[in-house]
Amino acid sequence: MTNLITIFLSMALINNFILVRFLGLCPFFGVSKKLSNALSMGVAVTLVMFIATVATWIINRYILMPFEVEYMDIVIYILVIASLVQIVEMAIKRTNLTLYNALGIYLPLITTNCAVLGITLINATEAYSLLESIACSLGGGIGFTLVLIMMSGIREKLELADSPRSMKGLPVALLTAMLLGLTFLGFGGMI
Amino acid sequence: MDNALGMSVGVTFVLLGSNIIISAIRKIIPNIVRIPIFIVIIATFVTVVNLVFHAYVPALYESLGIYLPLIVVNCIILGRAEAFASKNPLLHSIADALGISIGFMLALLIIAFLRETLGTGSLSVFGVDLFTLPILGEHPIAVFILPPGAFLLMGLLLALFRRLGVIKDD
Numbered sequence: 158m159t160n161l162i163t164i165f166l167s168m169a170l171i172n173n174f175i176l177v178r179f180l181g182l183c184p185f186f187g188v189s190k191k192l193s194n195a196l197s198m199g200v201a202v203t204l205v206m207f208i209a210t211v212a213t214w215i216i217n218r219y220i221l222m223p224f225e226v227e228y229m230d231i232v233i234y235i236l237v238i239a240s241l242v243q244i245v246e247m248a249i250k251r252t253n254l255t256l257y258n259a260l261g262i263y264l265p266l267i268t269t270n271c272a273v274l275g276i277t278l279i280n281a282t283e284a285y286s287l288l289e290s291i292a293c294s295l296g297g298g299i300g301f302t303l304v305l306i307m308m309s310g311i312r313e314k315l316e317l318a319d320s321p322r323s324m325k326g327l328p329v330a331l332l333t334a335m336l337l338g339l340t341f342l343g344f345g346g347m348i
Numbered sequence: 349m350d351n352a353l354g355m356s357v358g359v360t361f362v363l364l365g366s367n368i369i370i371s372a373i374r375k376i377i378p379n380i381v382r383i384p385i386f387i388v389i390i391a392t393f394v395t396v397v398n399l400v401f402h403a404y405v406p407a408l409y410e411s412l413g414i415y416l417p418l419i420v421v422n423c424i425i426l427g428r429a430e431a432f433a434s435k436n437p438l439l440h441s442i443a444d445a446l447g448i449s450i451g452f453m454l455a456l457l458i459i460a461f462l463r464e465t466l467g468t469g470s471l472s473v474f475g476v477d478l479f480t481l482p483i484l485g486e487h488p489i490a491v492f493i494l495p496p497g498a499f500l501l502m503g504l505l506l507a508l509f510r511r512l513g514v515i516k517d518d
Contacts, residue, residue, distance in 0.1 A: 177495045183423060228399060231417045232391040239384060271421045278414045323511040324503075331503030338496030 161292040164285075168296030171345055174272050175304045176338040181272035185305060186330055188263065190316075195309035198263045199302025203295070205245060205267045206276050209238050210294035213277040214287055227281075234277045242268045272301055307337060349473050352460035354408045356453035358397045358416060363425050364445045365393040367433040371441035374434045386429045387420070394420045424448060462501055467492030 174180045181202065188198045213234050221227050246264050250257045257264075267273060276297050280290040311333055320329050366389050370377075377385055398416055401409040409416065419425065428448055433441040465471050469484035491497045509515045 179495065179498070180418075228395065231395050231398065231420055232388060235387055235391050235420055236384075239387065269421050269423065269426065271418050274421050275414055275418060278417055282414065321507075323507045328503045328507040328510070331499050331506065335496040335499035335503065338494075338499055339491070342494065342496065 161288060164289055165292045165296035166347065168293050169300035169303070170341065171347060173300045173304060173341050174275070174297050175301060176334065176341045178275070180275045181270050181301055184263070184266070184270060185308065185334075186327065189305055189309040189312055189330070192306065192309045192313060193259075194263075195305045196302070197259045197261075199298075199305045201260050201264055202267055202270060202272060202301055203298025205238070205242055206273050206294045206298045206301075207291065208245065209234075209241055209273055209277055210280060210290050211287070212237055212241060214280060214285075214290050217281055230278075230281060234274060238273055238277070239268045272297065304337065304341075308333065311337075349457070349460050349464055349471065350408060351411055352453075352456040353473070354401070354405070354412055355415065356449070356456055358394075358401065358412075358419055359422065359424070359452055360445075360449035361397055362390060362393040362419050362422075363428060363449050364442065365396075366390045366425060366429055367441040367445040368438065370429050370433040371436060371438045377434070382434065383426075383430070386426060386434075390425055390429070391420050424452060458505070459498065459501055463492045463497055467494075467497060 168174075172178060175182065175185050184198055184202070188194050216233060216237060217227075217230070221230060221233065242265060246257075249260070249264070276294050279297075280293055283289075283293075285293055308330075312330060315329060315333065324332075366386070369389050370386060394417060397419065398409075401412070401416060428444060432444045436444070461471070465481065466484065466489050469486070469488040470480040471478045489497075492501065506515070
């Protein structure tokens with residue numbers, strides 16, 4: 158149990174996907190302009206990360222390993238993630254239309270989010286058990302959502318600030334990410 | 349620097365390979381399933397790079413870690429496949445791949461150079477020490493080696509390039 162909590166906290170805070178590992182930067186800078194979009198995106202990514210982790214763990218353990226074709230993992234994982242995103246999209250559309258409309262275009266774009274492929278590859282290289290993989294993926298997803306929400310809150314205010322013309326938009330967002338990253342370094346001594 | 353060079357070589361190979369294949373078979377790819385086909389072709393080349401790096405440069409493979417397989421989801425590669433290689437003849441696609449790769453490599457090398465010199469005060473490429481700066485060598489600005497340093501440098505460089513007019517405002 159302590160092991161699971163350690164993995165969860167280390168993925169969420171110490172090795173944060175965005176600020177420390179640079180994964181999922183496209184949605185981080187693309188979607189973090191409005192708070193409501195950031196929350197939807199974070200929830201969608203966390204959901205897909207969780208499902209993809211369970212699916213790829215089963216495939217890795219019961220198909221790739223027995224047949225000794227682990228070198229095929231990149232091709233298999235990306236196909237699994239692409240089809241999963243498609244299925245999740247259809248399922249959400251059938252069951253909860255409000256959520257589907259809220260997520261909009263961000264849902265299909267999760268396929269090419271490096272955070273999702275990243276988490277499956279991390280689980281494979283670390284050889285985590287199913288429970289450890291789930292803790293890892295939830296930690297990663299929640300850390301991702303947390304930083305996305307913090308960033309969008311800051312950027313909403315930043316739009317109103319009077320920054321130099323050449324710094325407007327992306328450069329000042331990158332500097333904000335640096336400051337957030339510095340504060341997250343403080344979590345390093347936690348475990 | 350080593351990592352930036354290794355990464356550039358990997359991306360160049362994958363981009364060149366996928367652009368060549370996609371451009372060559374662009375007329376027989378059904379439009380409706382083109383994205384999955386592109387992704388499988390790209391993933392195949394990434395697997396090749398992964399295995400080659402693992403076999404011949406294991407130290408580099410270790411330090412690149414999960415970023416090497418993550419070339420699959422590099423937006424540049426799928427972007428060029430969709431925007432250029434699937435619509436243009438073979439030679440043009442090869443030229444496009446080389447141009448994009450050189451630009452990618454330049455950006456990566458500039459950032460790697462600044463991060464390594466400022467963050468450690470010295471520069472070494474593949475085990476050969478090139479130089480050590482007088483004051484920075486003893487008191488390096490360690491934050492540049494840490495993740496936030498990358499964000500800082502990218503933000504400053506982007507602002508500088510905009511100021512100089514190299515990159516146009518959005």
